[in-house]
Structure formats: C-alpha cells, structure tokens
Amino acid sequence: MVRFGVVGTNWITERLLEAAVQVEGFELTAIFSRTAEKANAFADQYQAEHRFTNLEEMAASEHLDAVYIATPNTLHAAQAELFLRNGKHVLCEKPLAANSAEVGRMIEVARKHDVLLMEAMKSTVLPVFRMVQSHLHKIGPVRKYVASYCQYSSRYDKYKEGVVLNAFKPELANGALMDLGVYCLYPLITLFGAPQQVQAQAMMLDSGVDGQGSVLLNYEGLEAVVTYSKISNSYVPTEIMGERGSILIDKIGSPEQAEIRYNDGTVENIAADQTHPVMYYEVEEFVKLIEEGRRESDINTYERSLVTMQVMDRIRKQIGLVFPND
Incomplete structure (x- = not known):
C-alpha cells in the first residue's frame, strides 16, 4: 500500500478521495490543515489516523509515503519541495506551480531526492x-x-x-x-x-x-x-x-x-x-508509478508540465x- 497524506481540506480534495478509495494500493493515513479542528474533522470523515497542523512535522513523518497537495497555487512549489526533500512522492494539483521557474526547481528537487513528482492534470x-x-x-x-x-x-x-x-x-x-x-x-x-x-x-x-x-x-x-x-x-x-x-x-x-x-x-x-470517477485515473497512474519504482509519468511528464x-x-x-x- 502507498500511504498518502493530503494537504488542503477543500472540495477538490474530497472529490479526489472519493475516487482514490477505489484505487488498489491507495491508503489515506494523514491529513494536514492549519487548524486542529478542521484537521480532526476531515480525518474523522475519511478515517485517516494521523493529523497535522505543522507541515514540517508532516513532511518528516514516517507515517506517509506520498502526499497530494491541493492548496492555493502560490503555495504549491514551496510545499511540494518540502515533501520532496523529505523523500515523499508528490501529486500536486494543477497548475503545478505559479510560474515556470518554480516548476523547473520542483523538477530538480524531485530528481535530486529520487522521488516522484506528478502534476494532477486529470484530463x-x-x-x-x-x-x-x-x-x-x-x-x-x-x-x-x-x-x-x-x-x-x-x-x-x-x-x-x-x-x-x-x-x-x-x-x-x-x-x-x-x-x-x-x-x-x-x-x-x-x-x-x-x-x-x-x-x-x-x-x-x-x-x-x-x-x-x-x-x-x-x-x-x-x-x-x-x-x-x-x-x-x-x-x-x-x-x-x-x-x-x-x-x-x-x-x-x-x-x-x-x-x-x-x-x-x-x-x-x-x-x-x-x-x-474522473479523478480515479490520475491516482491510479501515480500509485502505479510508485509501485513500479518509476520517478516520472510518461503521460503527465515533466516536459509537458514545464x-x-x-x-x-x-x-x-x-x-x-x-x-x-x-
């Protein structure tokens, strides 16, 4: 099983989780929110054991292998890089970042730390x-x-x-x-x-x-x-x-x-x-890549995102x- 955490407790995260539970190999283990109240409520709803209000603690946690990021676009790059540097695979909502300089840096960090980064472009x-x-x-x-x-x-x-x-x-x-x-x-x-x-x-x-x-x-x-x-x-x-x-x-x-x-x-x-559901297929692709030990999708490639x-x-x-x- 690939143990997932999610960053961002909004409607798009809810849609992804509703689809992801159908993906073989997906397991939700951790939730991040800025407030403990919302983190606990969301985790209870989706039966996630671990709850975080500190992103650095979550990134360093041994309780997850990968993370789905669905926060405002300005935060994507910094948050993704934090998890990548901690050896976590990152599925990041579209657009991958706020500009191409950030995307290039994210790709470099993923390659340096030998982890998977993929843009969650579902279509x-x-x-x-x-x-x-x-x-x-x-x-x-x-x-x-x-x-x-x-x-x-x-x-x-x-x-x-x-x-x-x-x-x-x-x-x-x-x-x-x-x-x-x-x-x-x-x-x-x-x-x-x-x-x-x-x-x-x-x-x-x-x-x-x-x-x-x-x-x-x-x-x-x-x-x-x-x-x-x-x-x-x-x-x-x-x-x-x-x-x-x-x-x-x-x-x-x-x-x-x-x-x-x-x-x-x-x-x-x-x-x-x-x-x-439409969001099933991006999670399926992401989980399959992790299980196969691959570090880049041949569909949502680094080049296409950049x-x-x-x-x-x-x-x-x-x-x-x-x-x-x-």
Missing part, C-alpha cells in the same frame, strides 16, 4: 483522451485545434457584490487562465508540443486577475485557438481538425465522449470504457497578469 490520463491520442493519425495532417473551457463561477456573484473570494485573488496566483485555461493548453501541448508563437488577450478584473481570455498558438502547419472564462458559460465541444476529418471531444477538462467525423460523412465513436507553464508565463506577460511568486 490527459483519462481513457477517452488516450483514445484521442491513439486515433489522431486517422484524421490526417492536423491543421487546427479549437478548445474552450468557459464556466461561470458561482464565486463571481460574490465578486460582483464586492466580496473577492480566493478564485479571483492574484496574491494566490488564481484567475481564469490558471483555473480553466490550463485545461485547454495542457492537452494541446501533450498532443503537439511547444508552440512557435503565442498571442493572448484577456478581460482583466479590478482585483487584478483575468476573468476570461483567448489565445492563438501557432505551430508549423497547425494553429490552435483556446478560449476560457470564469464569467460566462460555453457549451461547445473541443475540435481537432485534420485534412481527412475532425475529432470532437465533449469536455476538454474531463472528456467523457469523443468521435471522429470523416470528410465522407461517416462517424466513428472513439469513446472508451470510463467507469470510474512547457505548459512556460506558455502560461508568456500569456500572463502579454495580458499583464502578475503574481507575487514572479
């Missing part, structure tokens, strides 16, 4: 996305990638009332790009690598973060269009267009359905058997989105 480890990868050649040379993740945030209602919650705070390295845009960019880079050119624009909010944005990314013979928003909804699928047909993906952030529409009018369903963050750095520079970590 690229899902069976449906893996099917898209394996069928991509069928549509011929790819010419365009169009991805959208626009989801009206319930926290935006509070924002309009004058209450700025964490989702819209630049001091936590938040905003639409970091929260939703990354879901469009990471699969793009997984499929096609680093773009040659990046052109971005965004609607900035008074708090200092982006409420929505659009990005054009150019490759040799291929262009990509990415749109994202936390202040409006969109219901259009993601489309990868080739010379012989197009692949349509229902939701780029958590794909469940995909199909190929060929130029001759025929349609091929390439959806996979995806019976587990290149994605480098692209996001370029976008932020163009739109004027600045974080304290910079």
Whole structure:
C-alpha cells in the first residue's frame, strides 16, 4: 500500500478521495490543515489516523509515503519541495506551480531526492483522451485545434457584490487562465508540443486577475485557438481538425465522449470504457508509478508540465497578469 497524506481540506480534495478509495494500493493515513479542528474533522470523515497542523512535522513523518497537495497555487512549489526533500512522492494539483521557474526547481528537487513528482492534470490520463491520442493519425495532417473551457463561477456573484473570494485573488496566483485555461493548453501541448508563437488577450478584473481570455498558438502547419472564462458559460465541444476529418471531444477538462467525423460523412465513436470517477485515473497512474519504482509519468511528464507553464508565463506577460511568486 502507498500511504498518502493530503494537504488542503477543500472540495477538490474530497472529490479526489472519493475516487482514490477505489484505487488498489491507495491508503489515506494523514491529513494536514492549519487548524486542529478542521484537521480532526476531515480525518474523522475519511478515517485517516494521523493529523497535522505543522507541515514540517508532516513532511518528516514516517507515517506517509506520498502526499497530494491541493492548496492555493502560490503555495504549491514551496510545499511540494518540502515533501520532496523529505523523500515523499508528490501529486500536486494543477497548475503545478505559479510560474515556470518554480516548476523547473520542483523538477530538480524531485530528481535530486529520487522521488516522484506528478502534476494532477486529470484530463490527459483519462481513457477517452488516450483514445484521442491513439486515433489522431486517422484524421490526417492536423491543421487546427479549437478548445474552450468557459464556466461561470458561482464565486463571481460574490465578486460582483464586492466580496473577492480566493478564485479571483492574484496574491494566490488564481484567475481564469490558471483555473480553466490550463485545461485547454495542457492537452494541446501533450498532443503537439511547444508552440512557435503565442498571442493572448484577456478581460482583466479590478482585483487584478483575468476573468476570461483567448489565445492563438501557432505551430508549423497547425494553429490552435483556446478560449476560457470564469464569467460566462460555453457549451461547445473541443475540435481537432485534420485534412481527412475532425475529432470532437465533449469536455476538454474531463472528456467523457469523443468521435471522429470523416470528410465522407461517416462517424466513428472513439469513446472508451470510463467507469470510474474522473479523478480515479490520475491516482491510479501515480500509485502505479510508485509501485513500479518509476520517478516520472510518461503521460503527465515533466516536459509537458514545464512547457505548459512556460506558455502560461508568456500569456500572463502579454495580458499583464502578475503574481507575487514572479
């Protein structure tokens, strides 16, 4: 069994734990929260034996082998490095850090201490996305990638009332790009690598973060269009267009359905058997890597995490989105 601790007692941690209990080899043993009351309540709920309010003590503990980090983006790098230096494997929520310099440093620390670091980008480890990868050649040379993740945030209602919650705070390295845009960019880079050119624009909010944005990314013979928003909804699928047909993906952030529409009018369903909760598959991949003694995922690789963050750095520079970590 791989003994896990979690840092961050929020809704995303709850979703992960609900899925992780189905993963063979996963065992929750430790909870960290800033207050003993919340740590105890969360640990009781999920039957974790050990509770911590001191992160250094948790990192040095002999009661865990790995940790899942789901704290604000500004804290990812420092917290991950603390656990990595203590020989703990780290599954860290997306985006992996606040900027590419932090990602590069995290990778160096993981390699130095011979432990596993993986970005918890759930979409690229899902069976449906893996099917898209394996069928991509069928549509011929790819010419365009169009991805959208626009989801009206319930926290935006509070924002309009004058209450700025964490989702819209630049001091936590938040905003639409970091929260939703990354879901469009990471699969793009997984499929096609680093773009040659990046052109971005965004609607900035008074708090200092982006409420929505659009990005054009150019490759040799291929262009990509990415749109994202936390202040409006969109219901259009993601489309990868080739010379012989197009692949349509229902939701780029958590794909469940995909199909190929060929130029001759025929349609091929390439959806996979995806019976587990969406966050099951990232935990399964992470646990499998530990059990096999591997130190890097060949799906959510170091290079893909680094290149994605480098692209996001370029976008932020163009739109004027600045974080304290910079």
